[in-house]
Amino acid sequence: MSTFKSVRGMRDFMPDEAKAMRFIEAKTRKIAELYGYGEIITPVVESYELLAAKAGEEVRLRMYAFKDLGERMVALRPEFTPSVARLVATTLRNEPRPFRLFCVGSLYRYDEPQQGRYREFWQSNFELMGSNKPEADAEIIMLTNSLMEAVGLKKYALKVGHVGVLRGIFNQEKLNEKATNQVMQLMDKKEYDDALQMVKEAGASKKCLETLQKLVGLKGDRVFDIAEKMGETVEGYEQSVAAVENLMAILRLVSESECKVNMRLDAGFARGLEYYTGIILEIYIPELDIAIGGGGRYDKLIELFGGESTPAVGIAHGIERIMLAMQKQNVPLQTEEKKNVMVVPTKDELKGEALKIAQMLRDANVAVEVEVMGRKIAKALEDANRRKVDYAVIVGERELKEDAVMLRDLLKREQNVVKIAKMVEKIKGSPKIVGT
Amino acid sequence: MSTFKSVRGMRDFMPDEAKAMRFIEAKTRKIAELYGYGEIITPVVESYELLAAKAGEEVRLRMYAFKDLGERMVALRPEFTPSVARLVATTLRNEPRPFRLFCVGSLYRYDEPQQGRYREFWQSNFELMGSNKPEADAEIIMLTNSLMEAVGLKKYALKVGHVGVLRGIFNQEKLNEKATNQVMQLMDKKEYDDALQMVKEAGASKKCLETLQKLVGLKGDRVFDIAEKMGETVEGYEQSVAAVENLMAILRLVSESECKVNMRLDAGFARGLEYYTGIILEIYIPELDIAIGGGGRYDKLIELFGGESTPAVGIAHGIERIMLAMQKQNVPLQTEEKKNVMVVPTKDELKGEALKIAQMLRDANVAVEVEVMGRKIAKALEDANRRKVDYAVIVGERELKEDAVMLRDLLKREQNVVKIAKMVEKIKGSPKIVGT
Numbered sequence: 001m002s003t004f005k006s007v008r009g010m011r012d013f014m015p016d017e018a019k020a021m022r023f024i025e026a027k028t029r030k031i032a033e034l035y036g037y038g039e040i041i042t043p044v045v046e047s048y049e050l051l052a053a054k055a056g057e058e059v060r061l062r063m064y065a066f067k068d069l070g071e072r073m074v075a076l077r078p079e080f081t082p083s084v085a086r087l088v089a090t091t092l093r094n095e096p097r098p099f100r101l102f103c104v105g106s107l108y109r110y111d112e113p114q115q116g117r118y119r120e121f122w123q124s125n126f127e128l129m130g131s132n133k134p135e136a137d138a139e140i141i142m143l144t145n146s147l148m149e150a151v152g153l154k155k156y157a158l159k160v161g162h163v164g165v166l167r168g169i170f171n172q173e174k175l176n177e178k179a180t181n182q183v184m185q186l187m188d189k190k191e192y193d194d195a196l197q198m199v200k201e202a203g204a205s206k207k208c209l210e211t212l213q214k215l216v217g218l219k220g221d222r223v224f225d226i227a228e229k230m231g232e233t234v235e236g237y238e239q240s241v242a243a244v245e246n247l248m249a250i251l252r253l254v255s256e257s258e259c260k261v262n263m264r265l266d267a268g269f270a271r272g273l274e275y276y277t278g279i280i281l282e283i284y285i286p287e288l289d290i291a292i293g294g295g296g297r298y299d300k301l302i303e304l305f306g307g308e309s310t311p312a313v314g315i316a317h318g319i320e321r322i323m324l325a326m327q328k329q330n331v332p333l334q335t336e337e338k339k340n341v342m343v344v345p346t347k348d349e350l351k352g353e354a355l356k357i358a359q360m361l362r363d364a365n366v367a368v369e370v371e372v373m374g375r376k377i378a379k380a381l382e383d384a385n386r387r388k389v390d391y392a393v394i395v396g397e398r399e400l401k402e403d404a405v406m407l408r409d410l411l412k413r414e415q416n417v418v419k420i421a422k423m424v425e426k427i428k429g430s431p432k433i434v435g436t
Numbered sequence: 437m438s439t440f441k442s443v444r445g446m447r448d449f450m451p452d453e454a455k456a457m458r459f460i461e462a463k464t465r466k467i468a469e470l471y472g473y474g475e476i477i478t479p480v481v482e483s484y485e486l487l488a489a490k491a492g493e494e495v496r497l498r499m500y501a502f503k504d505l506g507e508r509m510v511a512l513r514p515e516f517t518p519s520v521a522r523l524v525a526t527t528l529r530n531e532p533r534p535f536r537l538f539c540v541g542s543l544y545r546y547d548e549p550q551q552g553r554y555r556e557f558w559q560s561n562f563e564l565m566g567s568n569k570p571e572a573d574a575e576i577i578m579l580t581n582s583l584m585e586a587v588g589l590k591k592y593a594l595k596v597g598h599v600g601v602l603r604g605i606f607n608q609e610k611l612n613e614k615a616t617n618q619v620m621q622l623m624d625k626k627e628y629d630d631a632l633q634m635v636k637e638a639g640a641s642k643k644c645l646e647t648l649q650k651l652v653g654l655k656g657d658r659v660f661d662i663a664e665k666m667g668e669t670v671e672g673y674e675q676s677v678a679a680v681e682n683l684m685a686i687l688r689l690v691s692e693s694e695c696k697v698n699m700r701l702d703a704g705f706a707r708g709l710e711y712y713t714g715i716i717l718e719i720y721i722p723e724l725d726i727a728i729g730g731g732g733r734y735d736k737l738i739e740l741f742g743g744e745s746t747p748a749v750g751i752a753h754g755i756e757r758i759m760l761a762m763q764k765q766n767v768p769l770q771t772e773e774k775k776n777v778m779v780v781p782t783k784d785e786l787k788g789e790a791l792k793i794a795q796m797l798r799d800a801n802v803a804v805e806v807e808v809m810g811r812k813i814a815k816a817l818e819d820a821n822r823r824k825v826d827y828a829v830i831v832g833e834r835e836l837k838e839d840a841v842m843l844r845d846l847l848k849r850e851q852n853v854v855k856i857a858k859m860v861e862k863i864k865g866s867p868k869i870v871g872t
Contacts, residue, residue, distance in 0.1 A: 013477035
C-alpha cells in the first residue's frame with residue numbers, strides 16, 4: 001500500500017462524484033447565461049493583502065497563507081468576493097454599470113473537516129454590482145430559486161434577514177462599529193442572551209433592549225406579516241424603519257414576479273461577514289443543518305477595495321453542499337443516458353480495424369472503449385459486463401469479409417452479425433433500459 | 437485607482453476569455469466521454485512529498501511549497517500525474533484494469549511569465565493505465581487528434597519520438613541513470629553537441645556516438661520511412677531495436693485506424709520529464725514555438741508511488757495554449773448564437789411585472805437581463821445597444837392592459853406591440869444576424 005495520502009481536509013472526487021459536481025456546475029453556468037451573468041475566472045493565488053483586507057478574523061486566521069519564491073506574501077482565496085472587487089476596482093473601473101458577474105471554482109479555508117465541510121471546497125458565485133434597487137436583490141433571490149429548480153432540489157427554504165434593521169438600531173444607540181460587529185457575530189451564532197448582555201454593557205437604552213428582544217422572536221414563513229411586525233417593532237429607529245421598507249419592497253417584487261421560492265423571514269438573523277449592509281440570505285434543506293448557500297447586499301465593499309462606490313448584492317452556492325443535498329433528497333442527476341460500447345478484435349492483426357470501427361462509432365456520438373489489454377474475448381466481455389457496458393462490437397475476420405461485425409447486446413446476452421453500415425443505427429436505435 | 441493587483445504571473449480571464457476556456461474544457465470533457473475516460477477531481481493542494489517524489493529538479497524547485505497551519509509540508513500541484521498515481525496506488529488499488537482517467541483544472545509553477553506561460557495554468561489530462569500494448573498508445577494519439585478537431589484546430593502537427601530507442605543505447609553502453617537523464621535533458625533542449633560530448637566523457641563506444649549522431653538527423657513526416665531507418669541505425673542495440681518495433685506497431689495502428697493526424701517523427705526527440713519509458717508526444721502549431729500539449733508512456737511510475745506495477749500512457753493539453761493557438765489560427769468558437777433580451781419597466785410600479793415577464797422568457801431559454809439601475813427607458817436602451825443586446829421588452833401600463841408589451845428590435849430599430857403569449861415566438865423566431 002502506498003504511503004502517499006491526500007492532505008487532511010482535501011478531497012478526491014471519483015468519476016460518479018465528479019459527474020455530479022460537473023452537472024451542478026453546468027447548471028449554474030446555464031442559469032448565469034439565462035440571467036445575463038458573464039463568467040470570470042480569477043486565480044486561486046491572490047495577494048495576502050487583498051484577501052485579508054476585508055475578511056473577518058474567523059476567515060483571515062484560517063487562510064492558507066505563505067510566501068512565494070519571490071518573497072511575496074500570498075494566500076489561497078477563501079472566497080471569491082475580494083477577487084471580484086479587485087477586478088471592479090481595476091480592469092472594470094471605467095466600464096458602465098451594472099456588472100453581472102459569475103465565478104465557479106475552488107476555495108480554501110483551514111477549518112476543522114466535518115460533514116459537508118472540506119478545506120478545499122467549491123462554490124458558484126453571482127454578483128450584481130452597481131444597483132442599490134430592490135429589483136437587484138429580488139433578482140438574486142429569483143436566480144437562486146432557478147438554480148435550485150434546475151438541479152432538481154424542491155424541498156428547500158431561503159432564510160431571509162436584513163442587516164440594516166439591526167445596524168439601524170445600533171447606529172442610533174451609538175454603539176461603536178467593533179461592538180456592533182461583535183453583537184452581530186453573537187446573533188449569527190444565535191447566542192442572543194450574550195448579544196443582549198453586550199448591548200446592555202455598551203450602554204444601550206431600555207427601549208433598545210426591548211426592541212431587540214422582540215425582533216429576535218419574529219420569524220416564520222408568513223413573510224409579509226412578519227415584515228409588518230418588524231416595522232412596528234422598530235418604530236422610532238429611522239434607519240431601521242427604512243431598512244424594513246427596503247426588505248418589504250424586495251419581498252413584494254419577488255412575490256409579484258410569481259417566483260415560487262419558499263422564504264422564511266427571521267428578524268434576528270445576522271451573518272458573520274462584516275461587510276453586509278442590507279438583505280442577507282441563506283439556503284437550507286430540512287435534512288441538513290448547514291447552509292447550502294448564502295449571500296446578501298454589501299454596498300460599501302468596493303470602495304473599501306479602492307474602487308468607485310458601487311452598491312452590490314450577491315450570493316454563493318456551495319457545490320458539494322448542493323451535491324450532498326441532492327443525495328439526502330434522492331434527487332437523480334438528469335444526465336443523458338448514453339449507450340456505451342466496447343470494441344474487441346478477435347486477433348492481433350485486427351487491432352487496427354477495431355480502432356477504425358471505434359472511431360466510426362465515436363463520430364456518431366457513441367461512447368466507445370477499445371479492448372487494450374490483449375485479453376481473450378470471453379475475458380474482455382466479462383469485464384464489459386461488470387462495468388455495465390451496453391454493447392460489445394466483436395471484430396472478426398469472417399464478418400469483416402462481409403463488411404460486418406458481431407454486435408452483442410450485453411444486457412440481453414444476444415448477438416447478431418450486423419453490417420458495419422447498419423451498426424450505429426442498431427446501437428442507437430434501441431432505447432436504453434435503466435435499472436435492470 | 438486600487439492598489440490591489442493580481443499576483444505576478446497569475447491571470448484573470450474576463451467573460452470572452454472565460455467563454456473560450458470553458459468551450460475548450462467542454463470539448464475535452466466530450467472527448468473523454470466518447471473515449472470512455474472517467475473524470476476525477478483531485479485537490480490543488482497535495483503533500484509536498486507526493487509532488488516532489490518523481491518531479492524532475494526543474495519542476496521541484498519551482499513548486500509553490502509551504503507549511504499549512506498544521507505544520508504539514510504541502511504544495512500546489514505542478515502537474516496531475518502524481519495525484520492520479522496516488523489514486524491508482526490507493527483508492528483504485530483493487531479495481532480491475534484498465535483505468536481510463538481524465539482530469540481538468542489548474543496547475544502551478546513558479547516559472548518566468550511569458551507568452552503562453554503563466555504561473556497558474558490550465559490543463560486537461562488523459563491517462564490510460566494498465567496496458568502496455570501499442571493500441572493504448574494509438575488511442576492516446578487518436579484521442580488527441582479528436583480533441584484538436586473538436587476545438588477546430590486543423591493545422592497542427594504531432595511530434596513523435598520514443599525514449600526507449602535512446603535509453604536502449606545508453607543501457608547497453610552502461611551509462612548510469614543520472615548521466616542518461618542528463619543527456620536526455622540536453623537532447624530535450626536540442627543541445628545535441630553537449631549531449632554527445634557528455635556521452636563521450638561517460639566512456640561510450642565509437643559506435644554509440646556514431647549511432648546517436650545518425651539518429652539525431654532522422655526526422656520528418658514520412659514516419660514509416662524514418663522509423664525504418666531508425667531500426668537500421670540502432671542495429672545491435674537489442675532494446676533499441678525492440679523500441680523501434682514498438683514505435684512501428686503504434687504508427688501502423690494509427691494509420692490503420694484511418695486517423696488523419698499529421699505526425700512528425702523525430703528520432704532525437706527527448707522530453708524533460710524523467711519518467712517516460714516509451715513513445716513521447718508533443719503538439720505544435722506552425723504559429724507558436726511552444727508545445728500546446730505533450731505526453732508519453734511511463735511504465736514504471738505507478739510502482740514508484742507504491743502502487744502495483746501498472747504500465748501507462750497519457751497526454752496533457754494546455755487549455756490556454758489551445759486558446760492561443762485558436763486565436764493565432766483565427767478559429768471561431770462554435771458556440772450557439774443565442775438571442776438576448778433586456779426587460780425595462782416604464783415605471784416603478786411595473787418592476788414586479790417586468791421580473792415576471794423576464795422569468796417567462798428565461799423559462800423559454802432566452803437570456804434576459806432586467807433593468808435594475810432605475811434609468812429612464814432611453815438611457816437603458818442606449819446601454820442595451822452598446823452591449824449588443826438583441827431585443828428590448830418594454831413593459832408599459834397601456835400595453836399590459838391588453839396583455840401585451842412593446843418589443844423593440846435593437847438592431848433594426850423597430851418596435852411593435854406584441855401579445856405576451858406571442859413574445860417568445862417573436863424573439864426566438866427570427867434568425868440572429870451575426871457580424872452586422
